[in-house]
Amino acid sequence: xxxxxxxxAGKTLRLATLLVAVCALSFWLMHISPIDPVQAYVGADxxxxxxxxxxxxxxxxxxxxxxxxQFVLWATSLARGDMGTSMIYRQPVSTVIGERFLASLxxxxxxxxxxxxxxxxxxxxxxxxxGTLIDRVIRWYCLTLASxxxxxxxxxxxxxxxxxxxxLPVGLxxxxxxxxxxxxxxxxxxxxxxxxxxxxxxxxxNIALHTRQKLIDVLASDYAMFARARGESExxxxxxxxxxxxxxxxxxxxxxxxxxLFGGAVIAEQVFSYPGLGQATVQAGLHGDVPLLLGAVxxxxxxxxxxxxxxxxxxxxxxxxxxxxxxx
Amino acid sequence: MSDLLEIVDVSVSxxxxxxxxRRQKLEVLSGLSVDVRRGEVLAVIGxxxxxxxxxxxxxxxxxxxxxxxxxxxxxxGEELTPDRQRQARGREIALVPQAVTFLDPxxxxxxxxxxxxxxxxxxxxxxxxRHVFARYGLTSEVERSFPSQLSGGMLRRVLLSTAVVSGxxxxxxxxxxxxxxxxxxxxxxxxxxxxxxxxxxxMLITHDIETAIxxxxxxxxxxxxxxxxxxxxxxxxxxGEALRHPYSHxxxxxxxxxxxxxxxGAQPSYGDLPNGCLxxxxxDRATRECAEERPALRDVRDGTVRCIHxx
Amino acid sequence: xxxxxxxxxxxxGRVSCSRxxxxxxxxxxxxxxxxxxxxxxxxxxxxxxxxTRLATDLGARNQAPSLANPFGTDWLGRDMLTRTARGLxxxxxxxxxxxxxxxLLAxxxxxxxxTxxxxxxxxxxxLIDLFLSVPHIVLLIxxxxxxxxxxxxxxxxxxxTHWPALARIIRAEILALRGSEFVRVxxxxxxxxxxxxxxxxxxHVFPQFLVGLILLFPHAILHEAAVxxxxxxxxxxxxxxxxxxxxxxxxxxxxxxxxxxxxxxxxLAMVRAFDILGDNTRALLDPRTAHE
Ligand SMILES: Nc1ncnc2c1ncn2[C@@H]1O[C@H](COP(=O)(O)OP(=O)(O)OP(=O)(O)O)[C@@H](O)[C@H]1O
Ligand code: SF4
Ligand SMILES: [Mg+2]
Numbered sequence: 001x002x003x004x005x006x007x008x009a010g011k012t013l014r015l016a017t018l019l020v021a022v023c024a025l026s027f028w029l030m031h032i033s034p035i036d037p038v039q040a041y042v043g044a045d046x047x048x049x050x051x052x053x054x055x056x057x058x059x060x061x062x063x064x065x066x067x068x069x070q071f072v073l074w075a076t077s078l079a080r081g082d083m084g085t086s087m088i089y090r091q092p093v094s095t096v097i098g099e100r101f102l103a104s105l106x107x108x109x110x111x112x113x114x115x116x117x118x119x120x121x122x123x124x125x126x127x128x129x130x131g132t133l134i135d136r137v138i139r140w141y142c143l144t145l146a147s148x149x150x151x152x153x154x155x156x157x158x159x160x161x162x163x164x165x166x167x168l169p170v171g172l173x174x175x176x177x178x179x180x181x182x183x184x185x186x187x188x189x190x191x192x193x194x195x196x197x198x199x200x201x202x203x204x205x206n207i208a209l210h211t212r213q214k215l216i217d218v219l220a221s222d223y224a225m226f227a228r229a230r231g232e233s234e235x236x237x238x239x240x241x242x243x244x245x246x247x248x249x250x251x252x253x254x255x256x257x258x259x260x261l262f263g264g265a266v267i268a269e270q271v272f273s274y275p276g277l278g279q280a281t282v283q284a285g286l287h288g289d290v291p292l293l294l295g296a297v298x299x300x301x302x303x304x305x306x307x308x309x310x311x312x313x314x315x316x317x318x319x320x321x322x323x324x325x326x327x328x
Numbered sequence: 329m330s331d332l333l334e335i336v337d338v339s340v341s342x343x344x345x346x347x348x349x350r351r352q353k354l355e356v357l358s359g360l361s362v363d364v365r366r367g368e369v370l371a372v373i374g375x376x377x378x379x380x381x382x383x384x385x386x387x388x389x390x391x392x393x394x395x396x397x398x399x400x401x402x403x404x405g406e407e408l409t410p411d412r413q414r415q416a417r418g419r420e421i422a423l424v425p426q427a428v429t430f431l432d433p434x435x436x437x438x439x440x441x442x443x444x445x446x447x448x449x450x451x452x453x454x455x456x457x458r459h460v461f462a463r464y465g466l467t468s469e470v471e472r473s474f475p476s477q478l479s480g481g482m483l484r485r486v487l488l489s490t491a492v493v494s495g496x497x498x499x500x501x502x503x504x505x506x507x508x509x510x511x512x513x514x515x516x517x518x519x520x521x522x523x524x525x526x527x528x529x530x531m532l533i534t535h536d537i538e539t540a541i542x543x544x545x546x547x548x549x550x551x552x553x554x555x556x557x558x559x560x561x562x563x564x565x566x567x568g569e570a571l572r573h574p575y576s577h578x579x580x581x582x583x584x585x586x587x588x589x590x591x592x593g594a595q596p597s598y599g600d601l602p603n604g605c606l607x608x609x610x611x612d613r614a615t616r617e618c619a620e621e622r623p624a625l626r627d628v629r630d631g632t633v634r635c636i637h638x639x
Numbered sequence: 640x641x642x643x644x645x646x647x648x649x650x651x652g653r654v655s656c657s658r659x660x661x662x663x664x665x666x667x668x669x670x671x672x673x674x675x676x677x678x679x680x681x682x683x684x685x686x687x688x689x690x691t692r693l694a695t696d697l698g699a700r701n702q703a704p705s706l707a708n709p710f711g712t713d714w715l716g717r718d719m720l721t722r723t724a725r726g727l728x729x730x731x732x733x734x735x736x737x738x739x740x741x742x743l744l745a746x747x748x749x750x751x752x753x754t755x756x757x758x759x760x761x762x763x764x765x766l767i768d769l770f771l772s773v774p775h776i777v778l779l780i781x782x783x784x785x786x787x788x789x790x791x792x793x794x795x796x797x798x799x800t801h802w803p804a805l806a807r808i809i810r811a812e813i814l815a816l817r818g819s820e821f822v823r824v825x826x827x828x829x830x831x832x833x834x835x836x837x838x839x840x841x842x843h844v845f846p847q848f849l850v851g852l853i854l855l856f857p858h859a860i861l862h863e864a865a866v867x868x869x870x871x872x873x874x875x876x877x878x879x880x881x882x883x884x885x886x887x888x889x890x891x892x893x894x895x896x897x898x899x900x901x902x903x904x905x906x907l908a909m910v911r912a913f914d915i916l917g918d919n920t921r922a923l924l925d926p927r928t929a930h931e
Contacts, residue, residue, distance in 0.1 A: 016706035017765075018772050025769075147910040149861055151868045152903030155888055161895055226430040230392045230444050230490070231418030240443075244434045262777035270869055271888070282869050285780040293781065300777050318475035321433055 011312075015305055019298070023075065026297045031067045035288045074294070083298075084291035088283060090328050093295040096280060101299060104276030108265050110196040116254045122204065123211025124246070128238055130216055138208065138254055145205040147255030154198040154271035161194060191207050195268040214246045252314055253280070262300050280299025331405065332529040333364040333387065333421075333498055337625075338399030338555075340379075340386055355597050357553040358380055358606075359399075361625055361632065364498060364529040369520060370397075371540035371561070372533045374550030377595060383550070384500045387531075388421060391414030403498070418444055422496035426503045427482050433473040437486050438471030440446045444494045464519070481512065488519055499523055500531045505539070517543045536566065537579060545632075548577050552595050552606040559631030572633040574611050599623045605635065613637055642812040664923070667801070668782045671919035674912040678731075681909055684720075693725070701721060704897050712896035714890065719883075723902040726880035727909055733790060734860035737797035741859070742852040746844075749809030753817065754836055767803040775800050776869075779862060781909025783871035797859045805851040812844045820869070846924040853917035854917035857910040880906050 077084065083093035126138040171195050218224055218241065227237045266278035273279065277296060284292035357379050364370045372380050373550040385391050387401065389410055401408035403416060413421075423442070425431075431440055439458060443457035444452050461471060464485040470478060478486065484504070501520060505513040513536075521543050524530045534540050540547055541564045548558040556573045563570035568580035581589045593610040602608050604619035611618065615637070623634045696716030704711045706893040710719035752763035770778070779796040786792035816822055816839070825835050867881025875882055880902055887899035 014768075018769060021769050022773060026781055029781050033785045035784065055909040143914065144907070144911060147857060147914055149864055149868075149884075149903060149910075151865055152884060152906065155884065155899045155903065157889065159889075159891060159899060163892055163894060200780075222425070222427070222429040223432045225390065226423065226425050228431075228493070229385075229388050229417060229423040229425075231414070231416075231445075241432045241435070244432070248434075259771070261772045262774040266774070266776045266780075267865055267869070268745060273788070281780060282817050285784045286870050288784070292783065297773060297777055297781060300774050302773050304772055304774060319434070320477040 005305075007316075011107065011309060015236065016213070018305070019301065022297060022301050023078070026294055027071045027074065030290050030294065031070075033288075034178040056208075078298075083295045086284070086295075087289040088292065089289075093291050096292060097277060097295050097299055100275060100277040100280045101112040103274065104262075104265055104269070104278055107192060107196055107199065107269070107274060107276055108261050110192065111199030111203055111264070112254060112261060114200035115195070116194040116207060116250070117152070118200070119204040119207030120211050120250050122208040122246075123250070124191075124215055124242070126208065127215030127219070127242075127246075130212075130219075135212075139212070142208045145202060146209075147230065150198060150267045151271050153201060154195070154268055157194050157198055158271065191272070191274060195265075195272040196273045198268045198271070199261070199264045203261065206260075207250060211246055211250050214249050215242055218242050218245045220305050239245050248314065248318055252311040255307045255311035257312070259304045261307075262303055273311060333401070333408075333531075334400075334402040335360060335362050335387070336400040337361055337381075337404075338386060338397065338401060340382060340391065341396050342392075343394045343396070344408070352599070353396075355553070355601065356598050357386065358601070359622065359625075359634075360550075360554050362555045362558050364531050364549045367524055367527055368545040369524045369530045369532055369543055371544035371547045372531060372539055372550060373535070376535070378550040379553040380550055381502055381556050382553075383421065384502050384533060387413075388417055388423060390417070418494055418496075419446065421498045421500065422491035422494045422497050424491045424499060424501035424504050425487055426506055428475050428478075428487075430487065431483075431597060433475055435474070436471070437473055437475060437478065441486065441493055444490055446495055456493050456495075456609065457489070460493045463492075464489060476595050480508075481515075484508075484512065484516055485519075486595070488516070490552065492523065496528070498529045498531070500533070500534045504532070505533065505534070505536075513539055527600050537583065539559050549573065549579065551575050552607060553598070554600065554634060555632075556607065556634045556635070557631060563631070570629075572631060572638045573607075573626050573635050574613050575588075575607050578610075607635075642693045652758055653923070667919045667922045670673035671916055671923065674916040674919070677912045678909065678916070680844055681724060681727050681905070682731065684724035685731075688718075688721040688724055688835050689804040701893075701895060703895075703902075710901040711895070713886075713898060719897060719901060721878065722878060722883055725878040726883050726902065727905055729857075729878055730860050730863055730867075730880045730906070731909065733793060733873075733879075734797070735856055737794040737863070738801060738855035738859035739852065741798045741801040742805055742848065742855055744798060745851070746809055746848055748802065750813060750836055750840065750844075752806070753809045753813035754832055754840070760810075763806065767806060770800060770803050775862065776865065778872055783866060788871055788874070790877075791918050793863050793866055796866065797862055800862070801855055801859055805848075805855065808847055808851060809844050809910040813840050813897055816843055834849075850921040850924060853913065853920055857913040857917075860906075860913070861910055867902055 002068065002167035060290050074084065081094065083097070086096045089096050114188050114232045120140050122142070126135045129135050186285060215238070219237070223243060226236075228239060232240065262278070265276060266281055268274065270282050275300065281296040281300075283289070284296060331466045338357060338360045339355060341353045341355040344352045344354055353597055360383065362370070362372070362383075370509075372383065374380055382391075386397060387408070389586050391397065402422070403412065404421050408413065408416070411618075424558050431437070438461075441460070442453045442457040446452055447454040457471070458468075461467075466482060466485055466489070470482055470486070475486075475589060476481065487504070491501075499520075504520070505516050508516075508536070512592060517539060520530050520532060523547075532540065532544060541561050547561050547564065548555045550556070557571070557576045559570075559572060559576075564580060568577050568586065571580060578589075581587045582591055590596060591610070596606065596609060602619065604617075604621055605611065605614070605623050608614050608618045623636045625634055626638070696712075699708075699712050699716040700714055702708055702712040702716075708718050708720060710723055712718055713722070748763050748766070752760045773781075778800050779793075782796035782799060783792035786795055822835060822839055825839060830838075847879070862877070863872060864881040864884070867879045868885045869881075870885070872881055873879040875886075883902045884899060884906075887895075887902065890898055
C-alpha cells in the first residue's frame with residue numbers, strides 16, 4: 001500500500017515539474033516570437049491598426065506587461081482553471097479544447113484500436129513464419145509504412161475515396177451550411193473514416209515490427225523450448241505462451257505511443273479538416289493564437305503523460321514478476 | 329540390449345553458412361552409443377560443450393531445423409522416428425528442465441504442470457497434478473502461484489512434477505541442480521532415485537562426477553560428442569583402475585580427493601576434429617595408430633569403450 | 640543393426656548457392672551502396688535539371704505525365720519532376736543539417752551525462768524527459784512559431800526535438816565503457832576526464848554515433864516536410880517538398896493526381912533510402928552481425 005502511494009506521489013511530483021517546465025518553456029518561446037499577437041488577433045487582412053486600438057487590445061490581453069508578470073498572470077489563472085480566451089475562436093480556451101479534444105479522442109481511439117489489433121496480428125504472423133516469404137512481405141510493408149509521410153498518405157486516401165470514388169466527403173467535419181446540431185452521427189462517422197484510416201495504417205508499422213521481434217524472442221526462450229520438449233505444437237506454443245507473453249509489451253507500446261498518435265492526429269486532422277484539437281493547434285500556430293496554443297501544449301503533454309503512466313501501471317498490475325513472492 | 333532406450337552410433341551435424349557461399353557441416357555428436365534401462369539411473373557426465381544437452385534434444389527430437397541426425401535410436405524396442413518422437417515427447421519421454429526460466433513466467437504453475445498429464449476426461453489432469461503436488465509437499469497455494477512467486481526449493485519440485493505428472497517411462501534431467509547447495513542437490517537426487525526405483529529409466533545429465541557416482545547405476549562419459557566410456561558407477565572407486573578410457577582416468581584423477589591432477593589442453597573445436605581418436609591430442613597413452621581412425625566401440629569388462637589400447 | 644539414417648531433416652537449408660553468390664556482408668555493402676546511389680541521383684537531379692524547366696509555360700499547363708514531363712506539369716506549366724527534385728534536395732539539405740547539429744547535441748549531452756557525475760546525469764535525464772513529454776509535432780509548431788517560421792525555425796525545431804533517443808544510446812554506451820579495463824587503467828595513470836573522453840570513449844561510441852546520425856536524417860526530413868506542409872516551415876516560394884504537397888492538396892479536387900502522387904512517392908523513396916543506408920551501415924559496423 002505504502003509502495004503504491006510512494007509511487008503515485010513520485011509520479012505526481014514528476015508530472016508537476018514537467019508541466020511547470022513545459023509551461024515556462026512554451027511561454028518563453030511565445031514571448032520571443034516575432035509574430036505580433038495584436039496583428040494576429042486582428043487578422044492579417046486588416047492592414048492598419050491604429051495605435052489606440054493596438055493599446056486597447058494589448059491591455060485587454062495583458063500584452064503590455066513585462067514577460068515574467070505575464071507568465072505569473074497566466075499561470076495563476078491557469079491554476080484556477082482559466083486558460084484564457086482563444087483569439088481565433090473567440091471562446092474560452094477550455095471550451096474550445098474540451099470540444100475538440102473529445103473529437104480528437106474519437107479519432108485517436110479508433111485509430112489506436114485498429115492499428116493495435118492489425119499490428120499485433122501482422123506481427124504474430126510474421127514472427128510465427130519468420131524468414132519465410134510472408135514474413136518478408138510483412139516486414140517490407142511495415143518498414144515502408146514507417147517511411148511514409150502521414151500527410152501524403154492522407155492526400156492519397158482523399159484522392160481515391162473522396163475525389164475519384166466520391167464516397168466520402170473531402171473535408172469539413174460539419175458540412176458547410178449545416179448547423180452543428182443537425183450533423184447526424186452518420187455524418188460524423190463518415191468524416192471520421194478517412195482520417196482514422198490514415199492514422200491506423202501508419203500506426204500499424206511500429207506495433208507489428210515490435211510484436212514480431214517479441215514473438216521471435218519468446219519462441220527462442222527456454223520455456224518455449226521446454227514446451228516443445230513436452231510435445232506442444234508450434235501453434236499451441238504460440239496460443240498458450242506466445243500471445244500471453246507478447247500482449248503485455250504490445251499493449252504497453254501502444255500506450256507509450258500516445259505521443260506519436262497525437263502527432264499523427266495533428267497531421268490527419270489538418271489534411272481532412274477534422275475539427276479536433278490537432279487542427280486547432282495548427283490554426284492557433286498559424287494565426288498566433290497564443291492562449292490556445294499554450295492550452296494545446298498543456299493538454300497534449302498531459303495526454304502523453306497519461307499514456308506513459310498507464311503503460312507503467314499495466315506492468316505493475318498485470319506482470320506477476322513485479323509482485324512480491326508468496327510466503328513459503 | 330536394453331528394453332527402454334537404445335542409442336546406436338548416433339551422429340548429429342549442423343549446417344552452417346560460412347562467410348561467403350561455403351556451406352559447412354559441423355559434426356557435433358559423432359558415433360554416440362549408449363542405453364538406458366528400466367529402473368536405473370544413467371548419469372551422463374562430460375565437460376561443457378561435450379554434447380550432453382544435445383544428446384537430450386536428439387532423443388526428444390527438438391533439434392533446430394539445420395540439424396542432421398543419423399544413426400539408430402530405439403525406444404521400447406521400436407525405432408524412434410521423428411513421428412514416434414512427436415508422439416512420445418512429453419508423454420513417454422519427459423524432460424526435467426534446469427531452471428525456472430523453463431516455465432512460462434505469465435502462467436500459473438498449476439495449469440502449466442497439468443497440461444502435461446494424460447487427459448482421460450473428467451478433470452483427470454487436475455487430479456493428476458494435485459496428486460503429484462501432494463507427493464512433493466506442494467500446497468494448493470503453490471498451484472495458483474506464478475513461477476516468480478515461488479522459492480527455489482518449491483520451483484525444483486515443480487519442475488520435477490512436470491515430468492512425473494506425464495507418467496513418462498523415460499525421464500531426462502538436464503543439469504537439474506546447477507550451482508545448488510549440497511542439501512538441495514541431495515533432495516533432487518533422492519527424488520530422481522525414487523523415480524527410477526519405481527521402474528522408470530532416468531538419464532541424469534550433470535557436470536558433477538561425485539553427485540553422479542552417488543546416485544547412478546551406470547555412468548556414460550562424453551567427450552567431444554561421443555561416449556568414450558559407459559560403465560557401472562561402482563568402477564569410479566579408489567585410484568580408478570577399474571575404469572577403461574584414458575579420459576575417464578584423467579577426469580577421476582582431477583578430482584580433489586584423487587590427486588587433484590589438472591588436465592592439460594582442451595576439447596578440440598567441432599570445426600576441427602582429429603581424424604583418429606577424438607582424445608588423441610591430449611592422451612598420455614596415444615600411439616601412432618590412434619591417429620589413424622576413430623576407435624571402434626568395444627565391450628570391455630561389463631562396459632563399453634572407444635579406445636584401441638584398453639584391455 | 641541397420642545403422643542407416645532413420646531421421647534426417649530434409650528441411651535444413653539448401654539455398655544460398657542459387658542466390659547471388661554474395662556473402663551476407665557483401666550483400667549488406669551492396670545494399671548500402673545502392674541506397675547511397677539513389678540519394679546521389681536525387682541530389683544530382685536537383686542540382687543538374689535546368690531552371691528553364693521551372694519557367695511558367697502557360698501552353699503546357701496541367702499536363703499528365705509524359706516522356707517529356709515524367710511527373711507531369713502543374714497549373715503554371717512547370718515540370719513537376721524538376722520541382723520535386725529541387726524540393727527533395729532542399730528538404731534533404733535542411734534535414735541533414737538539422738539532424739547533424741541535433742546528433743552533436745546528443746553526443747555532447749550523452750557524454751556529459753555519463754562522465755560528469757550524478758547531478759549532470761540527472762539534469763540530462765530530466766531534459767530528455769522534458770523534450771519527450773510534448774509530442775514532436777506540437778513542439779515543432781511551437782518552436783517554428785517562436786522563430787517566425789522559415790528555415791531557421793524548422794532547423795532549430797528539429798535540432799531541439801531529435802536528440803533525446805541518440806543521447807540515451809550514447810550515455811548507455813559510455814556508462815558501459817566506463818567500467819571497462821582500459822578506461823580504469825587510463826584513470827589510474829592519472830589521465831584527465833577530457834583525455835579519457837576524447838581518446839578512449841569517443842572512438843568507441845563513434846560507430847553508434849554515425850549510425851544514429853544517419854538514422855536521424857529520415858526522421859528529420861519527414862518532420863521538416865510535415866511542418867512545412869502544415870504551413871510552419873519554409874515559405875511558399877521555396878521549393879520544399881512539403882510546399883509542393885500542400886499546393887497539390889489545394890488542387891486535389893481537380894483530379895490531377897500526379898501533383899500529389901509523384902512528389903510524395905519520391906519523398907518516401909528518399910526517406911526509405913536513408914533508413915536502408917543506416918540499417919546496413921549498422922550491420923557493417925556491428926561485429927555481432929558482421930558474420931551472419
Ligand atoms: N544449433 C547449433 N548449431 C551449431 N552448433 C551447436 C548447436 N547447438 C549446439 N551446438 C554445439 O554443440 C556443442 C555441444 O553443446 P551442448 O549444449 O550439448 O553441450 P553440453 O555438454 O550440454 O554443455 P554444458 O555443460 O555447457 O551444458 C556446443 O559446442 C555447441 O557449440
Ligand atoms: S585410442 Fe589412443 S588416443 Fe584414443 S584414448 Fe585410446 S589410447 Fe588414447
Ligand atoms: Mg547443457
